[in-house]
Amino acid sequence: MRLSIDELHVSYGKVRAVQGVSLGVDTGRLVTVIGTNGAGKSSMLHAVSGMVRPTSGKVTLDGDDITGKPYHKLVPRGLVLVPEGRQLVAGLSVEDTLMLGAAAARMTNAEAHRQMDDVLSRFPILAERLKERAGLLSGGQAQMLALARGLMSAPRLLLLDEPSLGLAPRAVRDLFAMVSELARQGLTILMVEQNVRQALAIAEYGYVMDSGRIILEGQAGELATNDMLVASYLGVARDEKTGEETA
Ligand SMILES: Nc1ncnc2c1ncn2[C@@H]1O[C@H](COP(=O)(O)OP(=O)(O)OP(=O)(O)O)[C@@H](O)[C@H]1O
Numbered sequence: 001m002r003l004s005i006d007e008l009h010v011s012y013g014k015v016r017a018v019q020g021v022s023l024g025v026d027t028g029r030l031v032t033v034i035g036t037n038g039a040g041k042s043s044m045l046h047a048v049s050g051m052v053r054p055t056s057g058k059v060t061l062d063g064d065d066i067t068g069k070p071y072h073k074l075v076p077r078g079l080v081l082v083p084e085g086r087q088l089v090a091g092l093s094v095e096d097t098l099m100l101g102a103a104a105a106r107m108t109n110a111e112a113h114r115q116m117d118d119v120l121s122r123f124p125i126l127a128e129r130l131k132e133r134a135g136l137l138s139g140g141q142a143q144m145l146a147l148a149r150g151l152m153s154a155p156r157l158l159l160l161d162e163p164s165l166g167l168a169p170r171a172v173r174d175l176f177a178m179v180s181e182l183a184r185q186g187l188t189i190l191m192v193e194q195n196v197r198q199a200l201a202i203a204e205y206g207y208v209m210d211s212g213r214i215i216l217e218g219q220a221g222e223l224a225t226n227d228m229l230v231a232s233y234l235g236v237a238r239d240e241k242t243g244e245e246t247a
């Protein structure tokens with residue numbers, strides 16, 4: 001499913017969070033938008049998915065104008081957002097959490113159970129913990145659950161908002177391996193990330209967002225060696241506590 005964003009603006013009162021963003025994701029592509037805190041990445045995704053109303057601009061899915069359409073109407077059409085911070089309900093079981101994804105896509109019971117089998121085959125760790133409450137999962141498992149809940153809606157366009165946020169290095173690797181595999185199987189994905197190096201390693205194309213605008217774009221491999229990007233985002237990573245190089 002092809003996504004096109006044209007001159008998108010989002011404001012919260014006087015705060016101009018997104019200031020004329022244009023970008024595209026072709027069917028079957030994995031595209032990443034990278035940018036630091038407050039760049040406007042989530043606001044952009046929220047405007048695309050109908051959680052906030054853009055001030056101006058246009059969003060199309062396979063050429064259909066969906067600008068300002070509410071999220072609950074977009075999910076059954078295949079647009080699914082895995083939100084920043086996962087947004088799980090701690091007291092809900094893994095199974096019930098997954099069922100929410102099916103409900104959001106308005107699946108019948110039979111469709112939901114078929115989808116559940118398909119999704120659980122990708123996430124053996126969740127299959128073992130169906131009755132566990134979401135709040136008892138590790139960070140990595142919780143992010144996998146949020147992703148699995150999204151997949152339960154049978155997306156044709158998956159929007160991922162900083163999926164690696166707060167995860168341990170091994171969990172980040174597992175997560176990106178899963179995202180990469182989904183893309184390889186043909187799912188269209190737009191992933192917002194601050195983990196620049198690893199996001200560019202799995203994406204095909206990337207955009208750099210800063211203060212509400214796209215300031216740089218290109219093939220992911222080229223961006224990863226771009227002087228400006230290397231200097232500002234890909235400097236030697238150091239452990240916050242020990243000061244040792246981590247990357
Ligand atoms: N609901 C809101 N009301 C007012 N201002 C907001 C709201 N949401 C975001 N903002 C502001 O809009 C700007 C962009 O925020 P946004 O959350 O979109 O950035 P981001 O790139 O997703 O950042 P992060 O990496 O921290 O998630 C920031 O200045 C932020 O403070």
Ligand SMILES: [Mg+2]
Nearest residue numbers: 041042043084
């Ligand atoms: Mg954000």
